[in-house]
Amino acid sequence: MNTFLSCDWGTSSFRLRLVSRTGGHVLQEYTSPDGVQQIYNAYQQELQSSDRESYFFAFLNNKISAFSMQTDIDLDGLLLVCSGMASSSIGIKSLAYAGLPFSCSGRDVVFHFFKPSANFGHPLLLVSGVRAEEDVMRGEETQLIGVMAKIKDVKGNGMFIFPGTHSKHVAVQNQKISNFQTFMTGEVYSLMSRASILSKSVSSSDSQGPEMEKAFEQGVADGAEQNLLSAFFKVRAKDLFGKFNKFENSQYLSGLLIGNELGNLADESGNSVFLCSDARLSGYYSKALQILDIPSTVLSPELLRYAAVYGQIEIINQIEMHEKDIFLGCL
Amino acid sequence: MNTFLSCDWGTSSFRLRLVSRTGGHVLQEYTSPDGVQQIYNAYQQELQSSDRESYFFAFLNNKISAFSMQTDIDLDGLLLVCSGMASSSIGIKSLAYAGLPFSCSGRDVVFHFFKPSANFGHPLLLVSGVRAEEDVMRGEETQLIGVMAKIKDVKGNGMFIFPGTHSKHVAVQNQKISNFQTFMTGEVYSLMSRASILSKSVSSSDSQGPEMEKAFEQGVADGAEQNLLSAFFKVRAKDLFGKFNKFENSQYLSGLLIGNELGNLADESGNSVFLCSDARLSGYYSKALQILDIPSTVLSPELLRYAAVYGQIEIINQIEMHEKDIFLGCL
Incomplete structure (x- = not known):
């Protein structure tokens, strides 16, 4: 058959x-x-x-x-x-x-x-x-x-990232999964932007532009370095102080979370990183990996589909x- | 008057x-x-x-x-x-x-x-x-x-911790607030335990006992060391694998968050830590500071009231x- x-x-x-x-x-x-x-x-x-x-x-x-x-x-x-x-x-x-x-x-x-x-x-x-x-x-x-x-270019070792509601980091050694970790990135983003005090400080939007990109980039950098429970509150401060508008702030929050998730990959030097993302998140994650200077192979969203x-x-x-x-x- | x-x-x-x-x-x-x-x-x-x-x-x-x-x-x-x-x-x-x-x-x-x-x-x-x-x-x-x-025993320097929905870490130098940071510990606990996938894996309870304490202690240790977005998912795993019951898991989640908040105080060596907590949270926070080996002065909840x-x-x-x-x- x-x-x-x-x-x-x-x-x-x-x-x-x-x-x-x-x-x-x-x-x-x-x-x-x-x-x-x-x-x-x-x-x-x-x-x-x-x-x-x-x-x-x-x-x-x-x-x-x-x-x-x-x-x-x-x-x-x-x-x-x-x-x-x-x-x-x-x-x-x-x-x-x-x-x-x-x-x-x-x-x-x-x-x-x-x-x-x-x-x-x-x-x-x-x-x-x-x-x-x-x-x-x-x-x-x-x-x-x-x-x-x-x-074809995988030598049987690498860290495979599957972004999503529950993002997975899968470590492969000698063609075998040796370990993996789940990051609740997508779900926490959803909760913080809809149900927390931060919901008043963010608005999602499909629009793009240099200001939106800048906010995302700063979020990634801050999220990779800072304690997340504390970094969250900066979203509120950026709204109160007029540093970002609510659309930019939504990008900033998204960057904070993705940066915080990916930040610890920088320590795993020597481990090739493969981004295994669908089309929806591929742009965000590949950009965050670039910002954090983590060399990676971005697999085509079509393959992942x-x-x-x-x-x-x-x-x-x-x-x-x-x-x-x-x-x-x-x- | x-x-x-x-x-x-x-x-x-x-x-x-x-x-x-x-x-x-x-x-x-x-x-x-x-x-x-x-x-x-x-x-x-x-x-x-x-x-x-x-x-x-x-x-x-x-x-x-x-x-x-x-x-x-x-x-x-x-x-x-x-x-x-x-x-x-x-x-x-x-x-x-x-x-x-x-x-x-x-x-x-x-x-x-x-x-x-x-x-x-x-x-x-x-x-x-x-x-x-x-x-x-x-x-x-x-x-x-x-x-x-x-x-009376404050020499004008120290890190003052005010736990709560939005926990504050206030750095004092020469009798002046030099900086401070907000940690969204209480609000994130509430969201994760009520509204996330983890809500199925935790139940709050007023009961205490050595098993509950052990779960809290392990949470504090894990939260201080690990990435929070990833540590969260361990609450689910501990439920799925039967390592903790839902009451213990609630203590574990609480420990994860408090440990993650307090973990970076360990780096601030030389800074006296003063716990400024009301009665409700004083026990949790003072215990977490002990577990993390952070010397601290616990102010009386009556004073804080x-x-x-x-x-x-x-x-x-x-x-x-x-x-x-x-x-x-x-x-």
Whole structure:
């Protein structure tokens, strides 16, 4: 079977793609805000009339039918691969995390295989996440497997940055994840700009210009050097003293947080830094890395857009190679 | 006039006291949650039928009448001294900040004196705050003046810590505030424990015990050493991995934030640290200073409770000494 359904399912987003396994071309794509959290909440509200797996299967059946209608392609019986939060305690089925070190080939992935059933007519490969001593991720490991398969100039070592609500810094040594850290950068930005006293001092805007850039740059420099709990309050002072307008101040706050996140990379000298960002954040993060004088390779946002797909293909290949019986009759 | 009305008016609290000027004894006390913010919001909602000063005066008249009824003491015509947020842009009247260096004697205070009028029968002394290059405070300067007047073993130098929603670190050199920094510790704790993904991993509790203390201690140590954006996520990991229960995790998060705030004091060697905390936070902060091996003098929470009153007395004394005509006929 040369095509499969790739599902990258986050806490607050759902992405379904029809993919050509050889070459990894995305033939069709369906996205929606139906994150795992929302489906889990709905499941809990409906008095748990069915078991959790069946509830999630029913949702997936609906989505695949809608996708089939939209594309006018028969998707019956195709393998579905799910990575991300679908394997968490609020997902289809809670799977244990893989440990460290974790091979970037996809060999060490923890997964569960569901054979096609009356409930759900597709074979389903559910991919779990990875844990460190004091950290967890679900989804970025699959993206990293995809990234490592696609980029050629990686010698198997580096620090891979995945910006986002919960930004991940993944350390790779000898083609294996040796450790990783989560930074709550995006979520803290959202809380501080919406719900804290600073909300009166910032306004987001799509406009750009030298003044906005200058405010971001100063934020990055301050955030990398200063204690964050104290630096936050400077956002208020800059408003009170008229140093920045509220739009510039929003850029300043954004810079503070990204600078604070990236600041400790400067200590990790000798570690090549790879920025693995989608289009939305790529500009901010690559600029911050420049300001902080941290040499880095910026991977294309286009590659990152489909990194989970490429990672899933590697995982399928590994499973087929090492545990062929699992897919017997399905691929 | 030996008695006056002391008002310590914060963003979210209102404290009115009848004070004996000589000796600084608090004879009667009235507190309510009528913070400046609430009165300002009410003023804005009532379509600004009166001007702002008159609106705030009407509120103060009501409060003083209630206080008089409650105590059965005639308070007519007594001097009212207000410090805190009452001099801010959401207070009675917006006053400019005093600059640095700022004498802890009260000599450099910026203030506005309202003579008794038809609107408000009391002479009113409104005390303004202090600004640094990139920071502001309103209220703590008056508390510090009170603290410095009361403690005898201060040689005029030190770092004075005022914990709270917006914790202040005030550096004093030669009896003058040379600089200060605000840490948003309390507000960030509130946001992270109520509104972030961590809210699922913490529960506050009044219970104490060795396990709770151990969690707080570990939080302080981690917070002092680690990047806060990353340390936050460990709260989630400790819940997922069952290392702490949600009550212990709440203590851990509290420790993380206080440790992160106080961590940089360790660098300020040679600077005596004075903890100026109310009863609510004194235990946490003094313990954190011990854990971080930062020698400190813990001032009594009882002193801090009335520090604003003592500071206001020093300010009255200074004004009377240097600008006697202001109080002519009022004191």
